[in-house]
Amino acid sequence: MSREFPIGLSPPDWLVRNLQPQRAPASRAAAVRAAVAMTLPLVIGLAAGEPAYGALASMGALSGVIGDTADAYRMRILNIAVPQLFGAIGITVGSAVYGQGWLAVAVVTGVALVSGMISTIGAVASVSGLLLLLNSVVGAGLPMPGEWWLAPVLMSGAGLLVLLLALLAWPLRSGVPERTAVAATYRTVADLLAACGSEVPGAYEDARHTVTQSLNQSYDLVLARRARQHGRNAELTRLIAQLNAITPVVEAAPAAHLAGRPLPDAVPEAVRHLARAVETGFTGPVGLRLPSPGSETGRAVDHALRHAAEVVAAPDIEPGVPGGVDDDRLGRPARLRVRASGAARDVALSAASWRYGLRLALCIGLAQILVSTVPVARSYWVALTITFVMKPDFGSVFSRALLRALGTVAGLVVAAAVLSQVPRGWWDVPVMLLLAPLIPALTPRGYGYQTAAITPVILLLSDVLNHQGTGLLLPRLVDSLIGCGIALVAGYLLWPESWHTRVGDRLADAVADASRYVDAAFGADVDTAGRARMRRRLYRDLSVVRTEFQRALTEPPPTGRRAAAWWPLVVAVERIVDATTAARVRVSHGAEPPSVREIAHVALQLRELADGLRDTENLYPVRTELTGPPDSVLEPLRQEVAAARAITSPR
Structure with missing residues (x-):
């Protein structure tokens, strides 16, 4: 018998959605790479009598483990190697202003602005911006051992070790x-x-x-x-x-x-x-x-x-022949010719990039000012927390702040056992062998799980550097909560665009595209390849819309409640596209084609629905009545459009 919460004690839906683990497979190979790449530096450091150097290198390997997400070997080179370069720049810049007071505040805030702007370009740029800011914060808040060049070499070299381990099988698995x-x-x-x-x-x-x-x-x-x-x-x-x-x-x-x-x-x-x-x-x-x-x-x-x-x-397929179509049904040629530099520049300098960069710089600046004026132990952890929580492509800021706090608490439980029961030295090696694989294993489950896996590893390495034992636990918790609080207030609540999602506009665009697809599906002026491209593009856009709505559902009211109210319409639009495709397939294989009037009627209904969604979020019934022969191939499509209309009609 399933357990039910008493009325009034049920957790809110947005909280349940945040805490649900995502269903995603974990890579055993990535877990092995993480264990080797993060443990080997510790072994070398202990053998050389310099455990601090080994711990610093293991921190660099951690950044490589986080970026080890691509399946294709060429993509792994970009996902791991390019961010390591930015990480080396970050640790160098941060170390240069360590202990410089307000200069450090200004420099780290400026780095945050640059990091935020380049993070919006794409996946590789996002990880690069993350490491640039993370390592700048670490360098500005923690004294680095050895010469100025040693820290970037150790951290970047260990990150590249992850790449080397990933590429070992390339000759056999290309x-x-x-x-x-x-x-x-x-x-x-x-x-x-x-x-x-x-x-x-x-x-x-x-x-x-x-x-x-x-x-x-x-x-x-x-x-x-x-x-x-x-x-x-x-x-x-x-x-x-x-x-x-x-x-x-x-x-x-x-x-x-x-x-x-x-x-x-x-x-x-x-x-x-x-x-x-x-x-x-x-x-x-x-x-x-x-x-x-x-x-x-x-x-x-x-x-x-x-x-x-x-x-x-077919043993060989020539481009351009039947069965060897040259594009991906989105109109993109198989041999891409992209002006990468110009596109990246346009994205980085866009209004959205500036807004995100300013949000991130504001939060980091506030954190740096706070820790410069108020004694906060391990103060750089505050900015580190903000950096992770504020990533633009990692999900809702509110959701990540919540999961960061919960994940930190769970990780501290494990860290407390490690720091209190395991003596520093060679015992760190088997502990790291056990903890490091948990990072790639738990990361696909969600951000909270990733935080819980990373926290004990970071605290173990920090203790190797500073020998504070369980004294690290409370500062870690306090700093993480401060960082989450700053991110929620200065990076979320003060920016209405972050909690007033334009779900209505996104849905309206999808409905309008569905209307054009109805026209194209039965029009004589659109060839089969053109219809296929339109359908693929529409399904891809709907996938993005669904992802945005699922993200909005994890927000507290009013955003989560508004997204929940719109969610049935998202499903309805997907069913409309399905019904259109089904009707096109039936016509292509012998069914009676619909009349021009029927097609125009359905398309008009969808355009009116899109206009209504754009006009106001107070939904109103559309005007056109759907009529047509009951035995028409478009009858299932009319039923789906009528269902969408019923969702938007006031009750």
Whole structure:
């Protein structure tokens, strides 16, 4: 029997969502790399009689472990090596102003502004900005042992050790992460087909969302590698073609789901068979045992699967030929030509980047002023806390501040046992071997879990440097709470844009795009490839909208309550796109096409709905009545639009 909280004692929804662990697989290889990279410097330092140097290097390895997130080897070079350069600059700048009073305050605040602005460029720039500021704060708040150049060399060298360990298998596994990602996408599509017609509430929607995320990840991974290749690469061309070939299967899934009957087990099993062929690089005849289709929906699925099997079986695929489409269904060429410097400059100097940089600089400046005027033990921890909590791409500031506080408390429990029971010296080695793998293992679960894993490691290394034992526990807690408080007030509450999310505008854009998709899905002036690009772009945008809403749901009222009220409409828009795709697939395989008047009627309804969402957050009923032949292929779409209208109508 499930336990229920008494009325009035139930925790609020936003708190429950914050505390729920995320479902994400942990990498055993990353855990092993973390154990080796963070323990080896300690061993070398103890053997050389310089444990402080070993602890400093282990701190640098920690930054490499945090950045060790990419699957592709070329992306790992960027994700780990580039941030280490910024980290070396940060520790050098911070050390130069250590003990300089207000000069240190001004310099660290300026670094925070620069860090915040470059952090908005992209994933690599985000980690680079994080290490730039983190190491500046550490250097300005903690005396570094040895010459001025020793700390950056030790910390960056240990961070690069993580990269070296990650690249050891490159000669044997080159291209394997990309193939694995594409095969994983095929398996998510198999799960989607298995969920078609399911009576389990939300099973199909969850599977479709997983497919969208997997497609996005696979395209990004393969195209990122292709962008750095000179000349034609047959393997990458095949992978891109295989990703494009699974698109018709994804398009056929909504039609199969709306038919209301589960597909035969042989259908999803056929996709899993193709996934195994993709993962192993197999080329040659792929025997598919598919049942004979008995409807236009069945014919659509059968045709899409056989086309995918032909592409997977092809030993070589030339760009531009059938089955070897040159883009990723978003209109982006397989061989990217991006003016990276100009794009990065535009993003870094945008109004949003300036606002975020100013928010971060304000919080860091307040922290530096506070610790310069009020005696605070281990004062640099205050700014470190703010740096992590205020990251723009890591989630809600409020949520991260809450999870940071809770994670710190949990980590302090472990740290208390380590600092009180384990003597410093060679006993630190087995302790680090146990604690370091927890960081990559728990990080996918959420920020609070990551904080709980990092806290005892940082305190252990700090004790090696300063020998304060359990005296580190209370300052760590106090400093973390102060940092969270500054971030919440100066970085969250004082900036209405952070807690007045424009969820209505985002949804309105998605509804307007859905209206254009309805027009394009049945228009003669849009070719098949154009419709596929529009559909992929729309699903990708909806995935971003869903992520933004899920982030908003972790906020306290009013943001969380407003997001919860809009959430059913997010799902409704996704179902509208599904119904449009299903109708297009049915028409392509024999169903009677809808009239121009029917198409215009549905598109008008969606445009009016979008206009209403933009006009006010006080939802009102749209005007147009949805009518049409009950046996039309657009009838399921009209029902979905009517459901969306009912959500926005006052009750």
